[in-house]
Amino acid sequence: MPQRELHCVVVTPEKAVLDEAADFVAMPMFDGELGVLPGRAPLIGRLGCGELRLRRGMEVRRFFIDGGFVQVRANTVTILTARAQRAEEIDVNAVSQALHAAL
Numbered sequence: 001m002p003q004r005e006l007h008c009v010v011v012t013p014e015k016a017v018l019d020e021a022a023d024f025v026a027m028p029m030f031d032g033e034l035g036v037l038p039g040r041a042p043l044i045g046r047l048g049c050g051e052l053r054l055r056r057g058m059e060v061r062r063f064f065i066d067g068g069f070v071q072v073r074a075n076t077v078t079i080l081t082a083r084a085q086r087a088e089e090i091d092v093n094a095v096s097q098a099l100h101a102a103l
Helices: 092-102
Strands: 006-011 016-022 024-029 032-036 043-056 059-073 076-080 084-086
Touching: 006 024, 016 043, 024 059, 024 076, 032 043
Parallel strands: 006 076
Antiparallel strands: 006 016, 024 032, 024 043, 043 059, 059 076, 059 084
16 A cells, blocks of 8 residues: 655754655755655755745645755655755844845
C-alpha cells in the first residue's frame, strides 16, 4: 500500500529548523513554484527565495526560505537553505525598516 504522507526536513547552517510529516509541500524554486505530493518521482532542484508551505490535514504551516537546494526521494523532502523562518516569527516592522534603509 502506498505511503500517504511526506517526511519534510528543513536544514540551515545553524540548525535543523523542521522535521515533521506533511500531506503536501509547496516550495519556491528559482524558476517558479513546485508542489510535492506523496509518491512523487525523485527530484533535485535549486530553490528560490519565498514561501514554503506544508499542509497536514487542514493545518498549513508557512516559512520563509532563502534559496538553497531540495531533494525529493522516497517520500522525503529535504531542504537545505541559508535561512528559514516561520512566517509568524517575521518582524514586519524590522523588515519594513530594512527595506526603507536599502532604498
